[in-house]
Amino acid sequence: MKVILDTDPGIDDALAFVLLKAMPEIKLQAITVTHGNTTVEKSTTNALKLVELLGMQDIPVAIGANQPLVKALSVAEETHGDTGLGHAVLPPPTITVVKENAANLIIEIVNANPGEVTILCIGPVTNLALALLKEPSLRKKIKSVVSMAGTIHYPGNATPSSEYNVFCDPESFDILLHSGIDLTIVPLDVTYQCLFTKDHVARLKGVRADIAEFIDRSTAFYMEFHAEYQGIQGCAINDPLAAAILVKPELVTLRDYYLDVELHGDFTTAKISADHFNATGNPPNAKVAMEVDVEAFMDFFIERVKLL
Ligand code: BDR
Ligand code: CA
Numbered sequence: 001m002k003v004i005l006d007t008d009p010g011i012d013d014a015l016a017f018v019l020l021k022a023m024p025e026i027k028l029q030a031i032t033v034t035h036g037n038t039t040v041e042k043s044t045t046n047a048l049k050l051v052e053l054l055g056m057q058d059i060p061v062a063i064g065a066n067q068p069l070v071k072a073l074s075v076a077e078e079t080h081g082d083t084g085l086g087h088a089v090l091p092p093p094t095i096t097v098v099k100e101n102a103a104n105l106i107i108e109i110v111n112a113n114p115g116e117v118t119i120l121c122i123g124p125v126t127n128l129a130l131a132l133l134k135e136p137s138l139r140k141k142i143k144s145v146v147s148m149a150g151t152i153h154y155p156g157n158a159t160p161s162s163e164y165n166v167f168c169d170p171e172s173f174d175i176l177l178h179s180g181i182d183l184t185i186v187p188l189d190v191t192y193q194c195l196f197t198k199d200h201v202a203r204l205k206g207v208r209a210d211i212a213e214f215i216d217r218s219t220a221f222y223m224e225f226h227a228e229y230q231g232i233q234g235c236a237i238n239d240p241l242a243a244a245i246l247v248k249p250e251l252v253t254l255r256d257y258y259l260d261v262e263l264h265g266d267f268t269t270a271k272i273s274a275d276h277f278n279a280t281g282n283p284p285n286a287k288v289a290m291e292v293d294v295e296a297f298m299d300f301f302i303e304r305v306k307l308l
Pocket of ligand 2: 122
């Protein structure tokens with residue numbers, strides 16, 4: 001399966017890198033980086049560090065959008081730390097990004113592989129929106145998009161009603177929603193059930209030592225954030241769940257929905273409007289993960305990471 005990873009690392013993004021490395025079923029074509037959890041410059045440095053940690057140097061890394069399409073830039077250093085990787089410290093990268101920017105690299109790879117490429121978006125979707133704006137015919141050539149984004153019933157983690165990736169760039173998400181691309185959404189409703197705890201860290205015995213240490217140090221910060229800001233024990237590993245369903249779709253139960261995103265609310269900007277009873281009469285434009293087998297996902301994550 002050919003996949004482009006679009007990401008804003010980010011602690012849970014970093015865990016998605018680890019899982020992707022442990023899923024040989026996936027042939028990563030590129031890693032495209034966006035603003036989101038931190039600035040695109042820091043996210044890109046983190047992506048390069050992770051590529052080196054995991055020995056993925058054959059995969060091109062492209063720097064992407066440094067700001068959303070319309071609104072001002074947001075970063076989440078209270079959630080992911082000043083560097084974006086919590087308490088983890090990785091050596092400075094010795095590799096660098098490719099010449100093409102993220103949107104252009106997405107266009108190039110999809111055009112070279114029409115109908116074959118899935119884009120896994122685990123940050124704000126600005127890079128993909130820019131690619132679609134530049135080359136509208138791309139929507140017909142992208143096989144599918146899986147996006148960790150939004151919330152249907154669960155409270156927002158960015159505002160009371162919005163999820164962070166959509167909050168960062170709602171206009172880009174609107175473009176994706178109405179693109180006609182085969183779209184699977186992995187919202188907080190399922191990811192906030194997947195709480196990675198110290199018990200899971202303890203189960204990492206036997207994992208390559210530097211990777212185990214990275215997971216321990218980065219998630220320690222993420223757990224502190226969840227405890228302090230949200231009263232949650234453990235940390236929601238949102239992005240790895242979106243990666244996992246590429247290979248194990250049975251981990252989640254999908255429901256077809258017609259979705260919109262609020263762009264101009266007083267209190268609800270970036271909230272997802274999900275048409276439960278088909279009040280709009282519009283056909284579904286997304287498959288949304290509404291249930292997850294938490295234990296199966298945690299076991300899958302740990303078992304796969306042990307293979308590295
Ligand atoms: C999403 O926002 C970011 O903080 C995480 O990396 C994840 O992609 C969760 O709302
Ligand atoms: Ca992310």
